[in-house]
Structures are given as C-alpha cells and as structure tokens.
Amino acid sequence: MTGDGLITIGGLARACGLTASALRFYDDCGLLVPVRVDEVTGYRYYSDAQIDRGVMIRRLRGIGVPLEVVSEILNADGARAERLLDEHVAELEWRAREAAAVARVIKEEIGAGVVLSAAVLAAAIEQVRSAAASDRDIPVLAGILVESGADSVTLTATDRYRLSTRAMAPVRPSGGAWSVVADAAELDGIGSWLRGSDEVTVRTLDDALVLTDGSSERRCGTIDAAFPDYRAMLAGLGAVRTRVVTGRDALLAVLEAAGSASVFFAVDQSGLFATCDGQLSSAGYPERLARLHIPATVTGPGIELAFSPRTLRPALVSAIGPEIMVDIVAADAPVVFRSATDGELTTLVMPTAITNSKEYGA
Template sequence: MRSIGEVARDSGLGVSALRFYDRAGVLVPAWVDPASGYRWYGDGQLEEARLLTRLRGAGMPVADIRLVLAGWSGADPDLVRRLLTAHLRRLEAGLSRARAEFSTLLALLDTRENPMTSVPTAAVRLSVSATGLAAALDAVRFAAGTDPELPMLRGVLFDVEGDGLRLVATDRYRLAVARIAVTGHSGARTQVIVPSPLADAVRALTGSKETVRLTVEGDGLTLEAGDRQAAGRCLGHEFPDYRRLVQVPSGRRVLVEVPAFREALRSGPVRASEGTEPGTEPCVLSVLRAVDEDTVALCEEGDDEPDDVALNRAFLLDALSAGARDRLILEFGAPTAPVAVRRPDEEDAFSLLMPVRLDT
C-alpha cells in the first residue's frame, strides 16, 4: 500500500488533487483508515495516477477521464482510443475558434483609438518629495512583471494627474498602487511606463535631496536630484487600465500585526500549488481564513472551508514588506476575488493579490 503523499510525489498529482478525484469517483483509494480518514492506494493505482496526470494536463473532462481509466487496463482499449481521439478533435476545434476570436479582437484593437497611446508632446515638469517618491517606489516595485511576452508590464506606470502622481505595477497575479503629492503640474493627465532598471536608478537618487524634479518629455523621463540625474526612455506600450483592476468589492477587513503574521507565514502550514492554471508556475501556498477583526488563521491540509483563500506565500510576504507598517489590513472578498493588503493610515497605497485555486 502507498500513502497519499507517496502517490502524490511519484505521480505528479498534488494531495489536494488526489482528494478531489477521490470525491469525484475517478481514482478511489484502495483503503481509507476509518479512524483518521487517511487514504491508502494499491501499487497498481500509481500507474492510474500517472495516467490521470497526463489526461488532466491535456484538459480532458472528468467524466471522460473516468471512462479512460476504466478501460485502460485492457478491458476496452477501443473505447479509450475513441475517447482520446474525440478529445483531441475538441481541442483542435476549440483552438480554431479561439484563433478566429483573437484575430477579430486584435483587428478591433488596431482600429480602436485610445488616449493612453499618445506620447506627450509638451514637456511635463514637476517637483516631488524625495522620501515620498522613494516610499512609493518601494511600495510597488515588487509587483512589476518580468514576462518577455508582456513588455508593457516590465516597468512602473507613472500616472500624473492634477496634484498627484500614482505609481502602479502589476505582473497579472499581483498589483500595487501608491500615490504621492506633486507640485508644478497643471496640465493634462500624463502617463508613461518607466522600465524597471530606470525605476531602480530613480530610486537610488531619492536619498540625496529633500525634493527632486521629474521631467517627462516625449518618450523620455529624467529625475534631477541636485547635480545628479537619472534619465532614460520609457516603454512604448500600453499599460492596462488599472482603475478598472482595483474596483474590487469590499469585504471582511482584518487588522494584522505584521511581525507576528510574517513569522506565522514562514513557520506555518503550507500547500504545494501544481501550477495547473494557464501561465502559472508551481509555488508554495498559504491558505488563509479570516476568523475575526484581528485574527487570520493559517489552515492545515484537510481543514478547508468554502471561504478560505489560498495565496502564493512569497507574494504575500513581499506585499507585507512593501506595506512598510507594523500593522496592515487584509481585506477578503469572495474566495476567487483578489485579497487587498492596505495601510490603515493611507488608503492610496495598497496591493492586490490574486488567489490560487486549490482544486481543479
């Protein structure tokens, strides 16, 4: 007999996935301990689990997977072949439809006018607190993307409007926003995407003066701190409309003591994410439960409730550090909605973290 942990390790399926397929009647363990509920599998079931891993990776529906496993042993190989062929045809048809839809969407994008595409022709000059700019960059820089397929996310958006400068960064799975006051700007809204290396160079100069000057001219940005400056070209891409991305319904708010919560995350129970959702990579998850206004519990494996939220632990630790406060607010909505990390004294600086599904 093999334990559920051994089957998970040797098959490539996670423990949570094995539990899911047990409940679905797809791969039922050979024996379940009546006292502890612990699952045990026979030697022959390891091959079935490995087959299940491949079928799952190909996106086969659970109903078809059940039939494939039933016929795999040789009882009905023709049925298995027909099911595999039918699923492959569905995938090919779906890909063809997706290509047609995306071609239409790309054509619409080519003809759609977007005011964010215009490069400012007149120079925009403003003054800003050096410490405020440093704090804002520290609050968002961790969320900047690195995916070469999404160059528009590989930097920090500088969004100047009225007397404020918002800095925004996102890699799709997390988003961070910070706002600081500026002086000297009275023109139209101006947005530029500052590439991450230039943003880091700007951050390095913010400690030398009390006030620094920012200039945006064409596709270039310059920061002057006394007789020192950092300058470079901005990214010639569109940044997502972050104002739509941050429209998350408010939920339960929990005030956490950051040092204690950080230590609990580092030493507490974790799960392994298999990275099964498109674009995701395997990672370590912490599963959170909002107990009351000042308590967030870390959930053990097998102790799940419908409102629990699983987050990438490394991303959550980064957001806590970027929050730069001994106390931060965690705001929970639905289990599938982003979790907000907010400062109690500053609503204009916050992070959003996308949850990760435990089962598929």
C-alpha cells in the same frame, strides 16, 4: 466648490494636503465621511467644516498615531485629547514646521515637471516595483506606470497576479496631466540617488522619464505600449464582504515560518487562524503553524482563503506602517491589501485555490 457650497473630493484633498485616494480610505475607516455621495456617479462631497478635521487627521497620521487613537482624539473632550497628544507633541511640532515650510514653497505651476519629495518617490518605487513582471513576455508589464495629475502622482505595476498602486502628494504640481510607462529595471538603481536629495523634479522628455534634483539628472527609458486599465480592474472587484485590520509583522512571521508552502487563513470575529498547506504532513511544517492565532479586527462574515508566499510576501513587505487593512470579496477573487497607516498604497493579490480543507477552531 459646487453650486450648493459643498467641496469636491479633489478640492478637499488640496485644502487638507491629502490625496483623493487617502480621503477615500478615511471615508472607509469612518474618520472623515462625506456630507453627500452622489447615488449615480459615486462622487463624494464635503463641507468647509471638514477641512480642519482633514488637516488634523493628516497631521496625526503623519506622526504615526494609530487609527483608533486618531478616532479617540477627534471625538474626545479637550482634556483627554491633550493627554493623548502629549506623547506625540515633539514630533507633532516638527511636522507642523514641515507643513509650514512646504506651504511657503508652493508657487505657480511650473513647466511640465512635477516636484516630489525625493525620499517619498524612492519609497514608492520600491513599494510597487515587486508587482512588475520579471520577464518581458508582455513588455508593458515589466514597466511602472507613472501618472501625474493636479492632485497626485501615482505609480502602478502589475504582473497579472499582483497589482500595486501608490499615490503621492506633490510638493509642486505639474503644469498638466501626463502619463508614461517607465522601464522598471532602469529604476532599480535610482533609490540611493534619490535618498541623497531633498526634492526631485519629474518630467517626460522624448522617450525617457527624466528626474532632476537641481545638481544632477537621471534618465529612465520608457515602454511604448498601453498599460492595463487598472482602475477598471479595481472598480470591478465587487462589494467587500469581509474587512480585516491586523499587524503586518504578524503576517510576515507566518510567511517566514511557512517557507514556500501555501498558507491558509480562516477568518472569523476572533481574528485570523493560519496554517500551512493542507497537503503537507504534520511534520512537514513548523508545529507553531499548526493553528496559529493572529489578533485582528474583523468586520463581516467569516471566510477561508489561501495564499502563496511568493505573491503575498511582496505585498506585505512593501506596505507602509505596521497595520494592514485587507478587503475580501471572495476566496477566489483578488484580495485588496491597503496600509492602515496610509490608504495611498493599494496592492491586489490573487488567492490560491483551497484544495484540501483543514479543521479550524476559534
């Protein structure tokens, strides 16, 4: 709480059961806009009255309500909101019970370990793993940065062409902030073990990342090197020029049809137009990709850019939920992919150079 009665983004995150990164995402979406943003620091401040709205957004998104329907429910009159919620009431009641159960088990901070949902951690490892380097030319890039703080645990990986970062709200926070670079290869086989547990305590010990589920333990080696400053990388991307919200499956279908050929996207207010590498003959790629239209909501000016399926496909496969938010600064700058279902997973993908333009139509 600040001196003027406003709540910091961290305070609101704790009050709502969200992470700070999720609140920034909902600000971008217009669902939960801060009362005030400091012009100098960029810090966001909220009011007590926004706690209930944040809790409602968390619950609605937790049961898979699409973003546009969340907005409708929040802004609708009582009767219409009830009609919209009727389709989700059974799942909503389950989520409410889960939230109550989580609230009952939160206790005083314990030790240096942080307690996470084992299934959420397993999914997060899989989501960022593909962004870690497959070789060890630069050893630290073959690792996954694990950061534990008061409000969240964040996993981050990058191979210089891609960057993926995922934040998770802990079941119980650790006694202090810590970070370590875990060897990504040693985390590869841990998913099945995690999915057999409810909760897992994660801590560092000597030269290992230690995970305990109460009955057994797994250890992962660490890499003693400084991880790249990915936050500075994200902050230095520049202002978003064009924002696109579209379906993940439609984009994956394009990449599947394209095979290994680069895919070009022309973005305008009517959506996306996709085609294969312009250097191929018309017989060199599927006819259905000659100029495939993908429905999308576009904010900002039109733009053309291209991607290699090798770098774009992992970003889409690991995304949470069916919707993708794409933030574009320029055709030659890293493009930010965020899951429209949950702003806690962010992936940067570097476009390829457009060497041969094609004719695009609306």
